[in-house]
Amino acid sequence: MHIRSVCMRDCYDTCFMKVIVEDGIIKTIRPDPENPITDGFLCARGVADSSRVYRNRVMYPHVNIGSKPKGNFMIVSWDNALGIIIRKFKEVLENYGSEGVLHLEYAGNMDLITWYFPQRFWNVIGAAKTDYSICSRSGHEGISLHYGLSYGVLPDELISMKLIILWGFNAAVSAPHLWMQLLRAKRDGCKVVVVDPRRSETAMQSDLWIPIKPGTDVWLGYGMARTLIEGDLIDKDFIERYTFGYELFVNEVMKYELENISEITGVSKELIIKFAEIYSHIKPSTIMIGLGVQKSVNGGETARILSLLPALVGQHRGFYYSNSRGFYVNVGYLTGEDLLLNKVRVVSQVALAEHILKGEFKFIYIYNMNPLLTLPGQKYLREGLLRNDVFVVTHTPHWNETCIFSDVVLPAPTYLEKTCITLPYSHNYVRISERAVEPLGESRDEVWVVKELAKRLNIECGLIYEDPWDALRKVLEGAVEGSFEELLSGKTLKLKYRPRDEYQTPTGKIEFYSTTAYKKNLNPLPKPVMKSLDNGRFTLLNTASPLYTHTQFWEVYGDPRPEVHVNPDDAEELTIKEGDIVEICSEDGCVELLARIDGSLLRKTLWVQRQIKDINGKSLNTIVPVETQLVGGGPIFNSVKVKIRSR
Ligand SMILES: Nc1nc2c(c(=O)[nH]1)N[C@H]1C(S)=C(S)[C@@H](COP(=O)(O)OP(=O)(O)OC[C@H]3O[C@@H](n4cnc5c(=O)[nH]c(N)nc54)[C@H](O)[C@@H]3O)O[C@H]1N2
Ligand SMILES: Nc1nc2c(c(=O)[nH]1)N[C@H]1C(S)=C(S)[C@@H](COP(=O)(O)OP(=O)(O)OC[C@H]3O[C@@H](n4cnc5c(=O)[nH]c(N)nc54)[C@H](O)[C@@H]3O)O[C@H]1N2
Ligand code: SF4
Ligand SMILES: [Mo]
DSSP: OEEEEEOOSSSSSOOEEEEEEETTEEEEEEEOTTSTTTTTOOOHHHHHHHHHTTSSBOOSOEEEOSOTTTOOEEEOOHHHHHHHHHHHHHHHHHHHOGGGEEEEEOSSSOOIIIIITTHHHHHHHTOBEEOOOSSSHHHHHHHHHHHSSOOOOOHHHHTTOSEEEEESOOHHHHOHHHHHHHHHHHHTTOEEEEEOSBOOHHHHTSSEEEOOOTTOHHHHHHHHHHHHHHTTOSOHHHHHHHEEOHHHHHHHHTTSOHHHHHHHHOOOHHHHHHHHHHHHHSOSEEEEEOHHHHSSTTHHHHHHHHHHHHHHTTOTTOEESOGGGGBOOOHHHHHSTTTOOOOOOEEOSTTHHHHHHTTOOSEEEEESOOHHHHSSOHHHHHHHHTSTTOEEEEEESBOOGGGGGOSEEEEOOOGGGSOBOOOOSSSOEEOOBOOOSOOOTTOOOHHHHHHHHHHHTTOOOHHHHSOHHHHHHHHHTTTBSSOHHHHHTTOOEEBOBOOTTOOOSTTSSEESSOHHHHHTTSOSSOOOOGGGGOTTSEEEEEEOOTTOBTTBOHHHHOSOOOEEEEOHHHHHHTTOOTTOEEEEEETTEEEEEEEEEOTTBOTTEEEEETTOBOTTSOBGGGSSOOOOOTTTTOOOGGGEEEEEEEO
């Protein structure tokens, strides 16, 4: 028997899958050709989900009767576990009010129902939430300043491109199916250019690699703009018709001298000119703005300037970032935010560690996330969670680092054990993902848990008890090309997509000069901060790896190796040899990793697989500061300044 499923992982691709089930057990998972973008193959993670579903699972509710962070977990009944949670919850509400409660989640599972709908409960209570800034928010907010919404080119369109620029985007690893589209386009003559401080897996297969010093992309963006404008390589009619604030933009552009740009970025003047000429002459083109490059001190600003380049050469939204905002789906209805009038406290997700350290939250409920490895400022986060007055509940399918800092751990089914549906963030194909097997052990889904909590608290608000599928009907009907009934019956539909030549800005145009930014007291034009140019120290690059989704799949592929890659000349200068233990220190702390000598890196850069542990089991994020970006409050994972030395 095969079940029609969809991969729910936080991934650009959102693959359609066939899950082969025999006697109630998952045997294998195969690609499903019903989705033309993800047809043909699954990545190592998609395939591994068939065995991972049976490994390292939390099967029953557990209470921590030992001392955190290790603890001694005892199995209890759901009734018991919920009773304990409610007692603590009431105590916190009485003493600190609803602001003493925080729910913390991200995209561990992107199912619309079990990710968003449970938030209704927390919103009804009035609990604090985060700003979801850990991944893509700065880029979204940055591009939105100029375009209204941040959606761009759809994957189906990549095949007809003649030039694709991957800017701080390692698609060969992080988006294997988008990459496949690029390879197909390449076979038809499309040129592929990669801008990256590292000769990445993607750069190796490109036509042109532009090595750039980390964090300096805004300068290169302005260098491109200047060359295009001065060389009269722009589309004046387009600029006239569809844009606002061009003259002000030109004034800003002229402040950037090519000589200076070249020095800052490490990209020669000749290469900047060549790059701009290619960009002007080869069309249609797309600039694929990586989530990676966006997670740096100048990340949001980089997304801004890169999104404006297509407007110079006359292309409507000639970029791809993340298309989640191109759909007509009102997620705020699912979370209840649109219906509730109470304003809840919103706290920075990137800087959460600081707030937790101060004891601002006494009851923390975590699901869909493993913050004890993935949030910056681990030293503070860990110290904060170990306070005596902080109670932590984690709802998870697999045991993870966060569990050992929790007082109660609740078992959740994986996406293969529940019927779900998700919105992709690249393509616009959508389909129900059917439950493949019954939930393992006593695992119960996220909606069930919050409804139980609500009942026990005698909360009568109808929002919490609405059938989530009825809620889903309200947000998806009208948003898909077809009916909700067709979706329910298992048909693949397309999500309606906003037109690429529609601009949701106050002027209705592409705003080179952002009127929204002006009103918000932000720079109306993209502007880098100089901080990233601290050349005395090394910059640590963090990248997604092929075998893992963040901290998932360790139970299949083993713990990721505690390694750091070092440029050979830097290694020689510092007398670091292959396999040496090296200490890497930022202002926030140190980790110890094994050195790998790697010629694919620029000098003064180091490269690690993100979210790993060091040789002593310490989280890499111990050395990542809780610093936030100006636009969108995003993280600066790729701008961590460190010193490295042999031990
Ligand atoms: N296999 C796999 N795929 C994934 C994920 C996963 O965990 N595993 N996670 C998904 C998620 S949530 C995300 S956020 C994405 C991330 O995927 P991507 O958007 O591809 O981002 P990264 O892998 O973080 O880095 C991409 C590239 O940016 C480069 N880079 C770093 N700093 C700079 C800079 O300052 N300038 C420039 N020009 N380049 C820079 C890095 O060297 C790297 O090659 O991947 C998604 N896909
Ligand atoms: N150093 C460094 N750190 C980073 C980054 C970086 O580049 N460098 N990148 C950041 C980025 S881009 C991102 S997106 C974040 C990702 O950060 P996280 O969202 O924390 O990443 P994951 O490891 O995918 O989280 C997995 C957890 O989600 C939970 N989960 C999975 N499926 C389900 C489910 O069906 N139900 C429930 N209840 N729980 C489930 C499990 O507990 C699992 O352990 O990490 C950030 N952290
Ligand atoms: S993790 Fe991404 S590439 Fe791999 S199967 Fe899932 S959606 Fe596809
Ligand atoms: Mo991410």
